[in-house]
């Protein structure tokens with residue numbers, strides 16, 4: 001029977017589109033079996049309504065340590081953190097609820113609004129430097145990566161001077177390098193110690209004062225929590241800045257709408273998030289039998305939500321003036337992206353300033369020649385040669 005189950009690939013022949021074979025997978029129904037590289041056959045959810053239902057269903061677990069947790073690409077065991085206790089993303093309630101409560105106050109709309117002047121300063125400085133040095137430029141190294149990296153450092157209280165180290169480890173982690181997680185955890189562990197000895201400013205310092213001191217988190221948990229926010233906080237946003245820029249440059253009529261009307265940027269960012277859905281698969285394990293899309297997912301079975309496919313259900317066209325509500329680019333349910341307000345602010349400010357400061361911006365090579373991130377769970381490019 002398994003012979004008829006199609007294989008899932010994460011390859012995106014076009015960097016903007018869902019993984020190859022999406023149309024065939026969708027034809028099999030909103031919930032159907034798929035085969036992964038390791039021969040396992042979890043459920044794949046491609047329907048948008050079904051994806052939202054599954055992600056908000058309390059009968060699923062996000063615990064990556066559970067048997068049958070679906071992994072769409074080979075990851076050596078070392079890349080899965082040994083201490084997942086404090087990483088939010090891999091925890092279920094009640095632990096998840098407790099951890100999320102500790103950090104949510106730092107990511108409210110109001111808190112992020114207060115950060116906007118700092119984000120504007122960082123964006124302006126990066127553009128000043130890029131314009132002074134170029135053209136040409138590598139938009140990833142000169143802009144898309146340093147902006148979110150500096151912002152998350154500022155928010156967490158991590159020294160930006162160490163950015164080369166953690167950006168490298170983070171990239172190696174996504175490329176399935178076994179030691180990267182360990183190196184990052186050691187770095188964060190030492191940083192927490194330094195901050196205990198000499199307190200500074202930032203979310204890590206707040207957590208040391210409020211949680212570590214009160215026994216809410218131990219040293220190791222705090223390091224793990226910091227690591228996840230550091231990783232989640234820059235790679236994702238960096239990929240959205242570079243891919244979003246590519247998409248807009250390739251769609252001049254859409255770009256014109258963003259340029260002509262400053263108020264349009266919010267909707268444009270939402271539409272780019274939907275269109276690209278860079279974190280294109282989200283894994284879960286069913287804790288009980290779940291009826292979904294005409295199928296019965298049995299307790300203990302793995303489920304992959306194909307968010308990149310589901311987000312194209314309504315339209316395959318990019319329309320910045322007509323963004324779809326309820327896209328899945330930030331996930332849905334209790335694990336919905338903690339940093340979404342921050343990411344939105346960064347993307348809005350980055351695109352607005354980039355296209356205003358460099359109105360003649362264009363790709364320096366054809367789209368097909370832009371180097372892509374290999375085999376990553378996150379869609380992105382490793383370099384983006386641009387000129388003006």
Ligand code: HEM
Nearest residue numbers: 088089232233236237240279329330331335337338339343
């Ligand atoms: C455009 C940029 C971003 C995208 C596309 C993105 C995407 C996502 C997605 C899809 C999830 C849900 C994963 C799941 O359900 O299994 C998630 C969770 C998360 N994201 Fe983001 N993210 C972005 C930016 C950020 C930023 C800037 C931060 C900063 C701290 C962040 C921190 C987190 C954390 C901590 C979680 C886990 C939340 C939980 O499990 O409760 N993300 N993100």
